[in-house]
Amino acid sequence: MAKHKTSKLKPIVSVKQMAEMLNLSRARFYQLLDEGIFPQPIYDLRTRRPLYDARLQKRCLEVRDTGIGDNGRYILFYSPREKSESQPRKQNKGKTTANLKYQELTETLNSMGLDCSAKEAGSAIEEIYPEGIEHEDEGVVIREIFRYLRQKGV
Structure with a gap:
């Protein structure tokens, strides 16, 4: 059932890249990170930048695929919307x-x-x-x- 291939894992990725791998916005990823759904990142000691190594990437992808968070809670993920040319564009009435x-x-x-x-x-x-x-x-x-x-x- 796994949609993600572990061969696509990189030695290290940023939070932004991890969120993209999971088809989540960064805001939603941080929200789920705060709830304990995804494992906390490791931090580069020199730059203090949060990073995900291959082991943590694999764990995040497992959480996405199984729907069972790192904290043991169940989580439902919605499929990303597909963009198609046939869908009419919304009119932005009154929006600057x-x-x-x-x-x-x-x-x-x-x-x-x-x-x-x-x-x-x-x-x-x-x-x-x-x-x-x-x-x-x-x-x-x-x-x-x-x-x-x-x-x-x-």
Whole structure:
């Protein structure tokens, strides 16, 4: 029943790569990591960066395939949606470009307990990252935006 081949395992992968291997967003992966569903990463002593070695990658893939978390709890994973040309695109009535651009970020911040809009998230990004976030680590951006908006009382 395993969908993943262990031959595709790399000696070491980042959290982002591990989430991609599991067909999960990084936000959802971190959520399940906090719940104990997936094993905690190891950390590079020099960079303090979280990493998954081949053994941990295999364990994460087993959790995804079996639906039994590292903590023994059952977890249901939904299949990723297939993108097809035949599906009609949603009309974005009343949504600005900024709202669409920061929609996923806003959803992540809302799931973390902040009640903020895409406009507020966009303003925070412009304030903290005037050069943009294209080359920034997504997890760091989320953390910094969360802290910034929390200080602003959002």
